Amino acid sequence: MKYVVCVAAMTAMAFLAACTEGARDRGVSPAGAGAVYAAPAPTVPASIDFGPPQGEPIHAVLASPPHVPPPIQRNYPARVIVDLEVIEKEMPIADGATYTFWTFGGTVPGSFIRVRQGDTVEFHLKNAPGNKMPHNIDLHSVIGPGGGAAASFTAPGHESTFTFKALHAGLYVYHCATTPVGMHIADGMYGLILVEPPQGLPKVDHEYYVMQGDFYTTGDYHAKGHQSFDMQKAIAEQPTYVLFNGSEGALTGANALTAKTGETVRLFMGNGGPSLLSSFHVIGEVFDRVWLDGFAHPQEDMQTVPVPPGSAVTVQFRTTVPGTYALVDHAIFRAFNKGALGALKVDGPENKAVYSGKLADAEYTGDHDAANPQVAAPAVNPPAAAPLTREGQIAAGKQLFDGICAACHQANGQGLPGVFPPLAKSDFLAADPRRAMSIVTHGLSGKIQVGGHEYDSMMPPLSQLTDDDVANVLTYVINSWGNPGGQFNAKEVAKARAGSAPVVVAEH
Ligand SMILES: [Cu+2]
Numbered sequence: 077m078k079y080v081v082c083v084a085a086m087t088a089m090a091f092l093a094a095c096t097e098g099a100r101d102r103g104v105s106p107a108g109a110g111a112v113y114a115a116p117a118p119t120v121p122a123s124i125d126f127g128p129p130q131g132e133p134i135h136a137v138l139a140s141p142p143h144v145p146p147p148i149q150r151n152y153p154a155r156v157i158v159d160l161e162v163i164e165k166e167m168p169i170a171d172g173a174t175y176t177f178w179t180f181g182g183t184v185p186g187s188f189i190r191v192r193q194g195d196t197v198e199f200h201l202k203n204a205p206g207n208k209m210p211h212n213i214d215l216h217s218v219i220g221p222g223g224g225a226a227a228s229f230t231a232p233g234h235e236s237t238f239t240f241k242a243l244h245a246g247l248y249v250y251h252c253a254t255t256p257v258g259m260h261i262a263d264g265m266y267g268l269i270l271v272e273p274p275q276g277l278p279k280v281d282h283e284y285y286v287m288q289g290d291f292y293t294t295g296d297y298h299a300k301g302h303q304s305f306d307m308q309k310a311i312a313e314q315p316t317y318v319l320f321n322g323s324e325g326a327l328t329g330a331n332a333l334t335a336k337t338g339e340t341v342r343l344f345m346g347n348g349g350p351s352l353l354s355s356f357h358v359i360g361e362v363f364d365r366v367w368l369d370g371f372a373h374p375q376e377d378m379q380t381v382p383v384p385p386g387s388a389v390t391v392q393f394r395t396t397v398p399g400t401y402a403l404v405d406h407a408i409f410r411a412f413n414k415g416a417l418g419a420l421k422v423d424g425p426e427n428k429a430v431y432s433g434k435l436a437d438a439e440y441t442g443d444h445d446a447a448n449p450q451v452a453a454p455a456v457n458p459p460a461a462a463p464l465t466r467e468g469q470i471a472a473g474k475q476l477f478d479g480i481c482a483a484c485h486q487a488n489g490q491g492l493p494g495v496f497p498p499l500a501k502s503d504f505l506a507a508d509p510r511r512a513m514s515i516v517t518h519g520l521s522g523k524i525q526v527g528g529h530e531y532d533s534m535m536p537p538l539s540q541l542t543d544d545d546v547a548n549v550l551t552y553v554i555n556s557w558g559n560p561g562g563q564f565n566a567k568e569v570a571k572a573r574a575g576s577a578p579v580v581v582a583e584h
Contacts, residue, residue: 355382
């Protein structure tokens with residue numbers, strides 16, 4: 077828009093000087109002589125020097141994801157001291173898999189920083205003595221060469237200090253910019269700094285901190301044990317994992333974000349990259365307001381928000397209907413096959429006028445369509461350390477069943493007549509239990525008989541499940557709902573996976 081306006085002004089050749097960022101601040105219209113520029117209700121001036129810091133210096137309160145420091149109550153610019161320590165440490169990246177992350181403050185993403193527009197930030201970057209690498213910080217809210225990178229270059233066991241004035245209000249990414257930059261970012265070195273506008277942000281019930289990143293490990297998705305950084309995969313931009321908050325499951329299950337119905341939720345969502353653009357979406361919600369980077373002009377009623385690497389958005393919505401809402405990168409294989417899945421659990425009374433839930437399931441004899449799997453839970457694995465007992469396998473398998481299989485085979489394995497065969501008291505399963513391993517890893521299609529009824533449908537291969545996952549879920553199934561009992565292990569699953577598609581002998 078601004079570009080179009082400036083082109084128009086350039087043809088008039090009179091107001092060329094107005095074609096700058098400053099046009100809005102000076103209250104000059106680039107389009108009309110002497111007219112007062114009436115910007116569309118600017119809630120925040122773009123960039124203003126608020127004068128020198130006042131009062132005593134203040135120590136910033138930092139927060140670890142998914143938490144956010146409290147809103148700022150000050151009405152004057154201050155000198156704000158930020159102490160941030162770089163820590164290189166091993167942490168889980170998925171169940172049973174670890175990675176050596178490089179962190180700002182011990183977490184991925186790094187500590188959340190919150191200041192007020194006009195504040196002078198006195199930044200202390202500390203590189204922990206046990207670390208192996210030098211690091212620095214480039215904050216996108218800094219106006220100055222490198223965003224602070226050169227000024228903050230710090231060897232292990234050292235501390236660098238520099239100051240900057242937060243001239244622009246907005247939500248900004250910070251990251252390490254030490255060579256090789258891509259590797260420092262891929263190892264988790266990014267976070268967010270919120271520069272609040274002087275009047276603050278509208279009050280909400282919940283504020284959360286979520287950041288996406290792509291990770292490149294030497295092993296495959298869900299490979300167990302310690303994983304190293306894979307430079308070739310990183311250069312090819314082919315991540316093993318795409319994650320919210322640095323590990324699979326960081327925002328699901330017991331770690332899900334929470335709210336009650338009728339509450340307002342604000343997510344500060346950033347993308348550290350290094351490479352993939354996020355198509356950020358919350359399944360089952362529409363964002364009331366979305367601010368891209370700065371807070372001047374919100375977009376309303378948005379479904380999916382593009383968040384490029386090195387950028388951040390603030391999204392806000394009101395919860396209405398109880399349930400679990402999945403946070404995803406809508407480039408959807410990343411959500412279900414690379415880990416980019418989070419959850420917001422909303423508790424409260426039903427609101428049948430807004431959402432009825434399923435009202436009826438009637439027979440339909442037209443062309444039947446393939447199954448429509450519901451949101452699958454991420455694969456839940458027991459830690460690799462000790463092999464599980466049968467009871468442990470059953471417990472782990474139940475979680476997987478509820479998250480993945482139940483979408484089709486239903487909660488108690490009873491199936492849906494004519495569409496999804498029952499796994500409860502399944503004579504088809506009992507006739508050849510070992511065959512189930514190839515069914516899960518290869519999928520199944522074609523006519524089968526279960527419990528005297530014919531099914532001619534399709535089960536997709538569930539190739540995102542590891543050998544352990546498959547062994548556990550089948551051990552659960554074979555020991556539930558009147559099935560004959562037994563046990564499966566990862567080794568035989570691996571064999572079945574390497575073998576051919578399931579053989580179904582027609583029953584007479
Ligand atoms: Cu670094």
